[in-house]
Amino acid sequence: MTLQSTMAPARHRHHPAPTAVRIDGPVWITRGTTTWRRTGIALFLAGFASFSLIYCVQPLLPAFATSFGLGAASASLALSVTTSLLALSILLAGAFSQALGRRGLMFGSMAAAAALNLAAALSPDWHGLLIARALEGLALGGVPAVAMAYLAEEIEPRHLGKAMGLYVAGTGFGAMMGRVGMGLLTEFTSWRMAMAVMGGLGLVAAIGFLILLPRSRNFVPARGVSPGFHLRAWAGHLRNPGLLRLYATGFALTSIFVTLFNYTTFRLTAAPFDLSQTRVAMIFLAFGFGIVSSSIAGGLGDRFGRRPLLIAGFLLTLAGVAVTLVPALPAIIAGIVLVTTGFFVCHSVVSGSVGPLAGATKGHAASLYLLFYYLGSSITGSVGGWFWQHGGWTAIAALTGSFALLGLILSATAPRRAGAT
Structure with a gap:
């Protein structure tokens, strides 16, 4: 099947759709093989590296406030400038990968981001640090x-949920180690x-x-790609009701998760808790529950359907938010565990639902999902500062x-034929 055959024909002859030719059928990576294991470890490392670099500053927010006034x-x-520019960059990267390929682009991105994190560490002032974080x-x-997009193209479809769950587990491990590792390191340096x-x-x-x-x-480069092709691909996905529902769900997920963790650090380092930076960072070990739940959720979604898992995940998240209102440290930790588990269940399921709904231009569809996902982190994560300063916890x-209630409604009212069901 060609890429061209799955796309709507161009309306004007001088803007032909890009062509791609496949001679034979797809060669899937099958669960249980050596290639499957190598792919799982590699994507776990990608999730670890990218998310540890993104979120390593989150436990440092009170320290930044003190150091820079x-x-x-x-x-x-x-954190917000990183996720804002990440949201924009994801659109471009998803488009470029349709022509340039997946593997090399991912490696170059990881290496450049690591170097920029070093630059942020060496920056002498706040504005320099923000510039380095934005470039990161x-x-x-x-x-x-x-x-x-790589997983959707290369993994046997019936095992895609499990593979996506492993990748999301890597992102959770990276996010956890970025936060916890920073807290532990700042105890000594x-x-x-x-x-x-x-x-x-x-x-x-x-x-x-x-x-x-x-x-x-199974990747077939799109030849003769014009800017108009990318715009038409994005516009087509934005007219897909099933994908729009997933995009809104992604926005809600990070709005909850990042905002909750951003201001938990301020809450627990202030009276009456007065926890040290290291002790606050240890609370991020709750991500361990997310790592396990995302890996399990992917397989369960393949087997039993994704809609029930989404509903359960948002119910857990909503319950966790409510529990954090109890002004006792054990209750706050329990609430964070519930929110973390619910978040990773939902994110694993939604991530695995985008590709099957996307058709040929999976990179474009995935980039739009992550655009909304990181806009939730950037916008609500910063707006949450106003809520914290004026209304507290x-x-x-x-x-x-x-936002948890919104996600629950979106999940419960989704048509059963949608990709997230």
Whole structure:
């Protein structure tokens, strides 16, 4: 089947759709093979490297506020500028990967981001740090959308949910180790040295990824690609009701997750808890529940359907937000565990649903999903600072709880034929 045959024909003869020719059928990566294991480890490393670099600054937000004389909302920009530029970059990376290929683009993105994290660590002032973090977001755009497209193209469809779950588990492990590792390192050294160490680990992971990931076997480069082709592909996906529902769900997911964790750091380092940076970072070990739940959820979604898992995931998230309102540390930790588990269940399911609904231009569809996903992190993560400053934790819980309710409604009302059901 050709790429051209799956796309709507161009309306004007001087703007032909890109052509791609496949002589034989797809050669899938099958579960249980050596290639499957290499792919799983490589994509786990990609998730680890990219997400540890993105979120390593989250436990440092109070330290940035102290070091540079900032408020909570301003300090949160260290994360928000990265995810904002990441959202934009993902669109471009998804488009470029249709012509340039998947593997090399992902490696280059990982290596460049690791180097920029080192640059951020060495920056003498706040504005320089923000510039380095923004460029890091641009560089990392070549990983998430391209990884989703690679898996959708190369993995046997009946095992795609499991493979996507392994990748999401890697992102969870990276996000956890980025946060926890930074907290532990800052107990013994400066936050600058801790960021430099994280950059070095990211570079090692990038090299391991390049060695392990098999070359694409089912990817067919799109030839003669014009800007109009990309615009038509994005517009087509934005007219797909099933994909729009998934995009809105992704926005809601990160709005909840990033906002909750951003301001948990401020809540727990202030009275009456007065926890040290290291102890606050240890709370991010809750990501371990997310790593396990995302891996399991992918397989369960393949077997029993995705809609019930989405509903269960958002119910867990909503319950977790409510539990964090109890002003006791054990309750706050329990609430964070519930939110983390629910988030990773939902993200694993939704990530695995985009490709099957997308048709030929999977890179474009995945990049749009991640655009909405990271816009939720960037916009709501920063707006949450206003809620925190004016309403405290009650306002944060109301904000994140509203998004959890929105996600629950989107999941419960989805047509059964949609990709997320």
